[in-house]
Amino acid sequence: MTKDPKTVEYHSATGGWGSVRGMRDTALRERPSLGALDTLRRQNKTGGFMCTSCAWGKPKHPHAFEFCENGAKATMWELTSHRCTPEFFAEHSVTELRSWSDHDLEHQGRLTHPMRYDAATDHYVPCSWDEAFASIGAELKTINPKSAIFYASGRASLETTYAYALFARLYGHNNLPDSSNMCHETTSVTLNSLIGSPVGTCVLDDFEECDAIFFFGQNAGTNSPRFLHPLQKAVQRGCKVVTFNPIREKGLIEFISPQNPAQMLTGKGTQISCNYLQVRAGGDIAAIMGLCKFVFAEHERQGGTVIDRAFIAEHCTGFDAFHALADATSWERIEQESGLSRADIEAAGRVYVDAKRVIGVYGMGLTQHVHGFENIAMLVNLLLMRGNIGRPGAGICPVRGHSNVQGQRTVGMSEKPELVPLDKIAAQFGFEPPRDQGMTTVDVCEGLLDGTVHAFIGLGGNFLRAIPDQSRIEPVWEKMQLTVQIATKLNRGHLFNGRTAYLLPCLGRSEEDIRAGGPQTVTIEDSFSHIHGSLGHRTPASEHLKSEMAIVAGMAMATVAPNPNVPWEAWTGDYALVRDQIAETYHEQFHDMNARMFEPGGFYRGNSAREREWKTESGKAVFTSPEMLAATDVADADGRYRLVTVRSNDQFNTTIYGYSDRLRGIEGKRDVVLMNPADIDRAGLRAGQRIALVGDAGDGHARRIDGLEIVPFNLPDGTIVGYYPELNPLIAVTHHDRQSKTPAAKAVPVRIEAAA
Template identity: 50%
Template sequence: MADRREVPGIRRYDAPAGGWGALRATAQAIHVQMETLKAPITLMRTNQPDGFDCPGCAWPDKEHKSTFQFCENGAKAVAWEATSKRVRPEFFAANTVSALRELPDHALEDMGRLTHPLVYDRDTDTFRAVAWEDAFGRIGEILRGLPPDQVEFYASGRTSNEAAYLYQLFAREYGTNNFPDCSNMCHEATSVGLPQSLGIGKGTVSLDDFEHCDLILSIGHNPGTNHPRMMGTLHEASRRGVPIIVFNPLRERALERFADPQNVAEMATLGSTRIASTYFQVRAGGDAAALKGVAKALLALDAERGGTVLDHAFIAAHTGGFDAFAADLRATAWPDIERASGLRRAQLEQVAGAYAQARAAIVTYGMGITQHNRGTGSVRLIASLLLMRGNVGKPGAGICPLRGHSNVQGNRTVGITEKPTAPFLKKIEEVFGFRPPAAHGHDAVAAMQAMVAGTAKALLCLGGNFAVAMPDAGQSFAAMRRLDLSVHVATKLNRSHLLVARETYVLPCLGRTELDVQASGRQSITVEDSMSMVHASAGKLAPASEHLLSEPAIVAGIAQATLPHSKVPWADLVADYDRIRDLIERTIPGFDDYNLRIRKPGGFRMPIPPTERRWNTPTGKAMFSVYGGVAEDPAVFAEGVLRLVTLRSHDQYNTTIYALDDRYRGVFGRRDVVFMNEADLAANGIAHGDLVDIETALPGLARRLEKFTAIAYDIAPGAIGAYYPEANVLVPLDFIDPESGTPSYKSAPVRVRRSAAA
């Protein structure tokens, strides 16, 4: 940023991702949050066979050959949960909810762990302590008075398999399939698109496949921040010479160079390893066009080389729809591909050439693919590209959707879905003796729309920060406050808790790091990582308060109070989580010998039929899919319109903000910034450091973010970046991928102007 005026909190950061910077940041987080003597022991238990699963990302565990199995952001997540700070009832007595709403999100969670169940007192505008029995009783009384379809059951990705299973069981016995969950806001396009292509809504690769691949295509994700343990895998692949080709609108430091803190030589020499062998800054929303360009070039290369590039035997034996797919590629013009992708034909042909040479290739992708208004089509397009060369169902090859939270995939596996299958519902009826509802329920956007319309009256949140995570804060926040009831199961205070309904309860639960003792003794819970490995997790820390209950116990307590004649033995299930797992085994395929297998280090892998080239699609084959056109929305090409990409900072995980720095992007102590390409700054008469207003550029909508500081950054022309969740206000609630319902956080059309005050 030489020759630019200095901007407070903005400075170059030239070090690699990881390295000594990561160690310093880890030490700082531990120093601020945890007791000095407790911290090392706690961190050494992270992701160990006899310890607890990191409450951060869902990247799988390596073989336990290294001293520590956590990364910088994992250490922050552990420190954030295992903090020594406490928020007790006397604090709430002295601070009104109205006053707390004025505090920044970071400050709210940084107050520490909740210690008592709380109820909102409207007369004093404060939370006060309430007995568990009284809370359960009143919640049950309200729920019994409401039609089930007026109640929304939200689940966060940090929830264990056991708690999630009980939660879906409670809601279905109560009478609804309203299950908005965090998957709806991130990888629902995967859950919808991949079953159509491959017959399963999950990735097909294992961690071992990364040791056998000879090409990685990395599309639309920033692993250094959002799934940082992946950096060790990419580091190893790069050092053994595997090309890693990146498509991403922003230059992200972790995808450029990384120093592994566990590599003694790199740390001692201040060295680093290049990650991306080639980096293509695709236009925001232009990933599908780029993928079609690569596939089109691959098709042409196959013709030039006499049919030796595509795996024609695999295509004939295992797939359908190839002819229509190929015809669409041939009909798509290169000028349209170049315009929509922001990349040149020669660049995409270069990628096709590298892909043609690879014996086994993996495609990894994140929310840069899924959070677009044609995200599901883009997911199918990735699958089609892999199918062209038979890169599914062989070692070192496959598709790798990068799930975010540590058990977001497991929640879906055990039944957190608004679209349950008929076989699953039949099993529930056979085992429990009640008939669950069959009608599809609400996803996250539909749930919020029902709240806005006034047809949803109650919201139960098993973790998370629902309103803040949703788009269109102006509508979403107001809708929360019009509810009759909101219930939040949480470890810390967040903004959604403060958007109080007529009656609001905040129920504190045990964290992942804490000892969970029930009637039968110490309990373990289980989680499923992003590669379908299911393993046990058992905390060992003393609970933050004697008044905490586990998530399964809280779900069971509400269920018993709501359904006095329930056919589910709630108390018995909470007494011993093995009993919950026995029921999961009886009702969900793939959990055979569940309790036996989770007692083995590393756990077990759920069945992934495409790895055996079995395709659970209606045709019994993997399906190519036509992606019609290449432009997501004509608005993206309107004069003066830019495309908003919402981003997480490096000191952030989902809506949780650990601190106000974004080290790798050179932002320190602030979040009120918008990243812009220098050409876009000039075209809009804006200088680096100017205050700007950002407006949604869709007809009939007035969404506005004011007085943010424009920062010149290496981002693709036509795109701007701003932090999530602050920029969510600019994303309309109904601006979604119609196939999956996923909000388009990565592709909202906006205009940027200098602020009047500037």
């Protein structure tokens, strides 16, 4: 795509001095103690502290500084010197705080005391832990367990998550959505169905052997910056990188390693992508179909030597039907739906054909679509054609966002009972766990709207801010009987409360957790299925904080009947006892967990698809034949745009560290809509104009956000971009992946209207 000189952009490489300044600015805002430097020194290293930001792998041989800009920001955010005390809540009513920005709420600092919401005064007031646990238990006992939701963000440890899921099942439900429901549930459903493993097949070492890496809808520069180091090394040894993304993200264009003195001094970075194709939002199915058509054509031209027919014959099913579909799909349709030229797609296809070992990397640019399943399935098709799953230097690599979101699913945080060894849990703990389907995030939203959800416990996160249709769900949230939020800092989700409501402050992962058994270690799982121990060293922000494990145990003891097989108090005093239980439930993957948790690089729990053992219904890897080429089910129309919601460079999930989206050249604001200059002209608009975005889902519900500033940006025609979570109210709760119910925050149908 030709660069328009009117568009906004960042003129430097990712990393470099810009990254250093970004960390400096966060340090100045948060003012952490000098101990934060020691935490950063230990971050993502064996025996140290595992970052609470992304889930990128932790190498056996780490850099001197094994953290990135956003990882450092997350640590300084947690170790801030600011405190959000009972005096703050006495001064500000909850209604007043609803008018504050996400950044300003969290900037008040660490929560210091357990708080109860007092509806009569509209203020949070301090309470004791015993009072909170007793009240929560009493409320839970009065409602149908099936109407209660136990949500978890991706930060909670394996130990806490295991105990939390057990608490839910002892109480009587499988309503265990977590942040995976909002991002990579599409991955879990698709990969499990097609290759028999719900997670990616790659490990870190594969990036040292691959010949090409194909990126789809993943922004390493903002969402997983440590990824840029192995990516840079791969490019420097001759690996080719091909990127498909509506937005030209700087991390996949050029990178200066802050740990490379020569690059820092010269300002000369490494060019990352050899081909960068700006596919239109929702056009990935068509783009990958074009790649596959090219592979089929090259196979014929090169005398049948391109496609790995032996691998397909032994390991795959569905190939002939897919081949017929590819032959029947015209290039005209592929170009129309992808927004790309045949020549550009074939040039990318040439890179694929010439590479012996290829990794397919993707993020939420594939998962968060109405047909996200088909997006990922098409990438599986492409990789299977040349045997690029199940051998070194090749595979499929979904990049997870939150630090332990994959691990939570691994140890039982799932609303799907068929994915949890319930028979084993029943025998282990001497009770009959529920076997019915629980609620996903979308189900919870629908249950709130129809009044069937009566209680919500949030183990971290900012659920109410992260979900679709916020404007419809916020008013009904307060109809619940009980809401409990376990958190380190204040966020908007804490300002909407049930009739009984508690805000419970917990330790951060970087802080010391001293129990009866001594300093406690927790464990997490990275994107590559490796398990790592994490040990905090900083003094807790307040003497009144409890660990997440202690809070879960306190609620459980106040709610469920005593069970001699579930010694909550003993578990709270020594997390090694919980790890013993995890190892018993999931013996094949977690045997000797306590002895292995500090192995350099983490211990690998294995992946059947990596060994070409396909745990699918057919016993083989599956080629699929999609019925559509667009990942959206809303047809194009005059004046209708496809909105893509994104995070900024100064943000992690709903946490807004600041207002610098440096890598896109946008500073000091988030109330923006990025738009192609040609689209701006065609619509009769102008740069800097304030407009409204209106949801165009066609379901009869009004969705509107006013006062957004138009910023000219290099984007495909018909694709516009804005920030998450501010634009989430434009996403209909019914706009989700059809297979996994992951909210479709990409290719959201919207229209532009004059500002009110």
